[in-house]
Amino acid sequence: MLLIRGLVKRYGARTILDGLSLAVQAGSTVAIVGESGAGKSTLLNLIAGLEEPDEGRIELAGSELSALDDDARTLVRRRSIGFVFQAFHIVPHLTAFENTVLPLVLLGIDASERAARAQRMLQDVGLGDRADAMPRELSGGELQRVAIARALVHRPSLVLADEPTGNLDPDTAYSVLALLAANARAGDAATIVVTHSEAAARHADRVLRLAHGQLADGREAATARAR
Ligand SMILES: Nc1ncnc2c1ncn2[C@@H]1O[C@H](COP(=O)(O)OP(=O)(O)OP(=O)(O)O)[C@@H](O)[C@H]1O
Numbered sequence: 277m278l279l280i281r282g283l284v285k286r287y288g289a290r291t292i293l294d295g296l297s298l299a300v301q302a303g304s305t306v307a308i309v310g311e312s313g314a315g316k317s318t319l320l321n322l323i324a325g326l327e328e329p330d331e332g333r334i335e336l337a338g339s340e341l342s343a344l345d346d347d348a349r350t351l352v353r354r355r356s357i358g359f360v361f362q363a364f365h366i367v368p369h370l371t372a373f374e375n376t377v378l379p380l381v382l383l384g385i386d387a388s389e390r391a392a393r394a395q396r397m398l399q400d401v402g403l404g405d406r407a408d409a410m411p412r413e414l415s416g417g418e419l420q421r422v423a424i425a426r427a428l429v430h431r432p433s434l435v436l437a438d439e440p441t442g443n444l445d446p447d448t449a450y451s452v453l454a455l456l457a458a459n460a461r462a463g464d465a466a467t468i469v470v471t472h473s474e475a476a477a478r479h480a481d482r483v484l485r486l487a488h489g490q491l492a493d494g495r496e497a498a499t500a501r502a503r
């Protein structure tokens with residue numbers, strides 16, 4: 277489970293996160309909504325250890341991330357976190373399969389097991405027949421699904437997805453969010469999805485709105501919009 281307390285992040289004189297707290301249980305999915313510039317990506321980057329908070333604590337499975345040195349934090353990130361970036365970060369000269377299998381290579385999983393797992397993961401996101409395609413041959417939505425396959429393939433205990441449905445049509449967006457929520461339940465992974473999609477409100481266990489550097493219940497606003 278993920279536990280955040282009193283998180284503060286400032287850029288210069290601007291306070292982006294202002295004492296934010298959040299708990300996400302293993303197996304549950306939280307959707308975070310909020311206006312552009314509210315600090316959603318900043319929050320995910322802090323949780324992933326890609327940026328340092330000015331104040332506050334982030335605990336993953338009982339261990340405090342800011343107490344770890346850089347090497348230990350990199351290990352936690354590799355083993356326990358799956359990240360779908362807002363701008364995919366797909367490696368352009370590797371195929372869909374090679375991109376997906378990458379986290380398992382970094383973890384030293386043996387070749388036949390990692391191939392089977394990566395292929396099954398690509399099937400789960402609907403790209404089983406595009407495994408050998410290069411990124412330039414894939415559509416925006418297909419690339420996004422490769423990014424999701426790569427984020428889930430090592431069965432992380434924490435999944436962070438920054439607008440994973442931004443380039444998808446509503447049907448594909450719906451199935452991607454269903455997949456993330458199902459993965460959370462099946463793999464006991466705490467999952468945080470930043471999204472503007474109405475479908476998120478239906479798949480997530482909780483919807484929270486980030487505004488003024490804090491999180492508040494966002495379910496009402498989301499369901500009101502969906503009506
Ligand atoms: N490295 C940085 N230096 C200075 N300001 C930054 C930096 N990174 C982000 N910001 C600012 O912090 C604020 C929050 O940015 P963030 O990317 O977290 O927003 P967001 O909620 O993800 O927005 P969007 O929905 O557009 O992706 C923005 O005003 C942004 O310009």
Ligand SMILES: [Mg+2]
Nearest residue numbers: 316317362438
């Ligand atoms: Mg963002």
